[in-house]
Amino acid sequence: MADTNRVVSETFQASGDMSGLQHRFVDHVGIGIIGHSLANGGIGVLVNKPEAGDFATVALSGRVRVDAGAAVTAGAWIVSAASGFGVSLAFGTINAGSAGQFLQTKIVMGRAMSTAASGSVFTLELMPHNVTVNSA
Numbered sequence: 730m731a732d733t734n735r736v737v738s739e740t741f742q743a744s745g746d747m748s749g750l751q752h753r754f755v756d757h758v759g760i761g762i763i764g765h766s767l768a769n770g771g772i773g774v775l776v777n778k779p780e781a782g783d784f785a786t787v788a789l790s791g792r793v794r795v796d797a798g799a800a801v802t803a804g805a806w807i808v809s810a811a812s813g814f815g816v817s818l819a820f821g822t823i824n825a826g827s828a829g830q831f832l833q834t835k836i837v838m839g840r841a842m843s844t845a846a847s848g849s850v851f852t853l854e855l856m857p858h859n860v861t862v863n864s865a
Contacts, residue, residue, distance in 0.1 A: 734791065734792050735791040735792055736776070736788045736790070736791035736792070736793060736855075737788070737789050737790045737791055738773075738776060738786050738787060738788045738789060738791075739773075739786075739787055739789055740784045740785065740786055740787070741757075741761055741762060741763040741784070741785050741787060742761055742762050742763070742782070742783075742784060742785065743762075743763060743764075743779035743780070743781060743782065743783050743784070743785040744758045744759070744762050744763060744764035745764070745781045746779075746780050746781045747763075747764075747765070747775060747778070747779050747780070747785060748778040748779065748780050749778075750765055750775050750778075750813060751775055751776070751777065751778045752774065752775065752793075752794045752795055752796045752850055753765060753766070753774065753775055753795070753796050753812070753813030753814060753815075754766035754770075754771035754773070754774055754775075754795070754809035754813045754814075754815065754838060755771060755772065755773060755774070755775045755785065755787055755813065756770045756771045756772055757772060763775070763785045763787060765812070765813040766809040766813040767809070767811055768808075768809060768810055768811040769808055769809065769835050769836055770809055770836055771809040771813070771836060771838055771857065772787065772789065772857065773787040773788050773789045773790075773855065773857070774787065774788045774793045774794075774795055774838075774853070774855060775787060775788075775813075776788050776793070788855055789855070789857075790855050790856055790857075791854075791855055792842065792852055792853070792854055792855070793852070793853055793855050794850045794851070794852060794853075795807070795814075795815040795838075795850065795851055795852075795853045796813075796814050796815065796848070796849075796850055797814060797815055797816070797845040797846065797847055797848065797849050797850070797851050798810040798812060798814025798815060798816045798847065799814075799816045799817065799847045800817075800845070800846055800847055801815065801816070801817055801841045801844060801845045801851050802817065802841065802844050803841050803842060803843050803844045804840065804841060805817040805818070805840070805841045806818040806837050806839075806840055806841075807837065807838050807839055807840065807841055807853055808835055808836065808837055808838060809836070809838060815838065815841075815851070815853060817841070818835060818837060834859050835859070836857060836858070836859055837857070837858055837859070838853065838855060838856075838857050839853045839854045839855040839856045839857065840853070840854045840856070841853055842854050
């Protein structure tokens with residue numbers, strides 16, 4: 730079961746109708762304006778269902794509900810898919826890179842605290858930070 734608690738949030742203006750994006754990752758699209766998150770991005774999770782011009786409440790840290798874009802296992806590190814859905818971080822061995830491989834910085838949004846099927850809601854310990862991973 731997905732739950733929410735200990736949330737630190739901030740309010741921004743919605744860039745458009747975001748009423749269908751509750752529990753998805755969002756990102757800045759202008760000064761003080763929030764839109765849906767792109768792949769490997771995001772500042773937090775949309776908590777409410779704002780329409781165009783309304784204020785969007787965005788969880789910046791804490792335990793929040795997130796829509797799964799693929800199956801998620803408890804304990805997995807979560808990143809944002811292009812749709813703003815949460816997906817597990819896929820990475821190889823973290824190293825200095827070798828022939829045919831390169832390092833890439835990802836924004837990890839947090840760690841899954843529950844397991845969910847694609848299209849379901851899971852609990853995320855939201856704590857955005859950058860990690861460097863091997864792309865191969």
